[in-house]
Amino acid sequence: MQVEAVIPLADGAEAEFRKLMGSFLQNTTDNNATFQALNEYFTWSDAYAQAASVPFSSDRKWSAITFAHGVTFVVGAPEKLCPSELPAQLRAHMQAGKRILLAGITQETVSKQEALPKIQLLAAITIVDPIRKNAPAAMEYFRSEGVAVKIISGDNPVTVSAIAAQAGVPGAEKYIDMSQIGDEDIDAIVETHSVFGRVTPVQKKQLVEALHRKKHTVAMTGDGVNDLLALKEADCSIAVGQGSDAARQVAQLVLLDSDFSVLRDVLMQGRRVVNNITKSAGVFFIKTLYSILLCAICLVTNTPFPFIPIQITLIDLVIEGYPSFFASFEPNAKKVTTRFLPEAIRRAAPNAIAIGVCFVLYLILHAVGIIGAGGENTQANALLYLLIGTVGIMGVFKMCYPMNRLRAFLAVTTAVGHYAVVALCLFLKDHILCLDILHMAVPTGTTLLLFVLFTAVSVLTERLLSCTVFRKKTA
Numbered sequence: 044m045q046v047e048a049v050i051p052l053a054d055g056a057e058a059e060f061r062k063l064m065g066s067f068l069q070n071t072t073d074n075n076a077t078f079q080a081l082n083e084y085f086t087w088s089d090a091y092a093q094a095a096s097v098p099f100s101s102d103r104k105w106s107a108i109t110f111a112h113g114v115t116f117v118v119g120a121p122e123k124l125c126p127s128e129l130p131a132q133l134r135a136h137m138q139a140g141k142r143i144l145l146a147g148i149t150q151e152t153v154s155k156q157e158a159l160p161k162i163q164l165l166a167a168i169t170i171v172d173p174i175r176k177n178a179p180a181a182m183e184y185f186r187s188e189g190v191a192v193k194i195i196s197g198d199n200p201v202t203v204s205a206i207a208a209q210a211g212v213p214g215a216e217k218y219i220d221m222s223q224i225g226d227e228d229i230d231a232i233v234e235t236h237s238v239f240g241r242v243t244p245v246q247k248k249q250l251v252e253a254l255h256r257k258k259h260t261v262a263m264t265g266d267g268v269n270d271l272l273a274l275k276e277a278d279c280s281i282a283v284g285q286g287s288d289a290a291r292q293v294a295q296l297v298l299l300d301s302d303f304s305v306l307r308d309v310l311m312q313g314r315r316v317v318n319n320i321t322k323s324a325g326v327f328f329i330k331t332l333y334s335i336l337l338c339a340i341c342l343v344t345n346t347p348f349p350f351i352p353i354q355i356t357l358i359d360l361v362i363e364g365y366p367s368f369f370a371s372f373e374p375n376a377k378k379v380t381t382r383f384l385p386e387a388i389r390r391a392a393p394n395a396i397a398i399g400v401c402f403v404l405y406l407i408l409h410a411v412g413i414i415g416a417g418g419e420n421t422q423a424n425a426l427l428y429l430l431i432g433t434v435g436i437m438g439v440f441k442m443c444y445p446m447n448r449l450r451a452f453l454a455v456t457t458a459v460g461h462y463a464v465v466a467l468c469l470f471l472k473d474h475i476l477c478l479d480i481l482h483m484a485v486p487t488g489t490t491l492l493l494f495v496l497f498t499a500v501s502v503l504t505e506r507l508l509s510c511t512v513f514r515k516k517t518a
Contacts, residue, residue: 046084050167060165063116065092073099101269140205142170179211181304193195200240318375323367325390326438332395362435366453393508399499425486
């Protein structure tokens with residue numbers, strides 16, 4: 044912020060005003076952005092000694108110092124120091140997006156618990172708050188992504204609306220003065236207006252709560268102590284680097300260079316994490332779901348669980364860990380339109396159920412004597428292990444769709460890597476080192492033919508379920 048000009052409001056009072064302002068700034072403890080701009084423009088003075096002071100408050104919107112000779116100098120919002128209509132010249136400045144501060148004096152006692160007495164106005168101070176060049180582009184991006192931008196400020200709503208329009212905020216002309224709004228009316232206006240002026244700290248929190256009641260996810264940005272209540276209430280709290288220490292301590296995210304345009308990158312990172320983890324979870328959940336399903340079937344049929352931990356470890360590493368790790372770094376700016384757990388289960392359930400169907404088919408074939416019993420180093424174990432690996436690879440291909448170079452590479456190397464590791468372990472079992480790593484028998488020709496049959500059944504089951512019961516719903 045920068046002080047642009049001083050407009051005298053009393054004849055012959057400019058010299059006295061500057062002495063009072065210099066003494067005020069030398070003694071005040073206020074240090075927000077507005078007072079920093081005043082300090083840069085005016086020269087400190089020791090013309091008058093301080094007797095008492097009332098610091099600035101977002102609720103009061105004014106600050107005052109009483110000097111030893113009995114005069115109280117007050118600086119604050121126009122509507123607080125001048126309840127009557129402002130001069131046309133000042134209203135024109137406000138409509139142009141400039142902040143207006145009034146300064147005046149009174150001989151009466153000033154108290155923080157009471158309204159201001161009548162103030163003799165000395166001058167008006169116009170302050171400009173330059174808009175960053177990239178602000179309109181950032182606002183347009185958020186609009187295109189379906190993010191509603193709300194400006195919540197303690198300043199005059201006319202000024203805030205003009206600045207918001209310069210920044211490219213959609214609906215900037217829909218402003219409202221919150222000093223005229225009761226608590227019971229907040230829910231009715233929170234979605235219909237884009238600019239909220241003269242907002243108190245409590246009202247900022249109430250606006251965030253109202254947006255929550257409207258089922259919105261809220262990210263709140265702020266820089267001062269007056270924003271703390273709203274920052275704590277928001278789903279994502281963001282502070283600017285030039286803001287107060289308290290705001291930075293409370294916020295989940297701090298913009299070190301105070302540039303809000305980087306929130307576009309923050310949004311992209313968030314979407315990348317959520318989308319990629321959701322897709323990867325669709326592969327991880329296959330094992331979780333089929334383990335639960337097979338346990339239930341084994342309990343009902345009094346059948347031993349068909350796998351041992353070392354066999355599942357290989358699937359964890361090659362099929363789940365490897366592609367998911369590298370896919371998580373891929374940019375993904377797609378809007379998040381689903382909830383994590385339902386979407387992950389929707390992706391994984393068809394594959395898991397397909398394994399369950401094939402396991403039931405195995406039990407039927409075993410009951411009629413076509414396949415032997417399961418267990419370590421048996422053909423049944425080899426058949427079922429190759430099956431769950433193949434169905435897991437199907438999940439990886441589903442995760443990688445639609446394909447690009449990276450996803451195609453991950454899908455192909457996962458499939459080749461899994462079968463290569465299984466083949467290597469079986470080779471080492473009967474040759475060279477005689478290490479029985481997987482505790483799995485070398486599959487015979489009959490087992491491989493049954494594996495092809497079971498794979499076909501699993502593919503048909505997965506496709507049928509994916510296209511019917513677990514089909515993704517689109518708007």
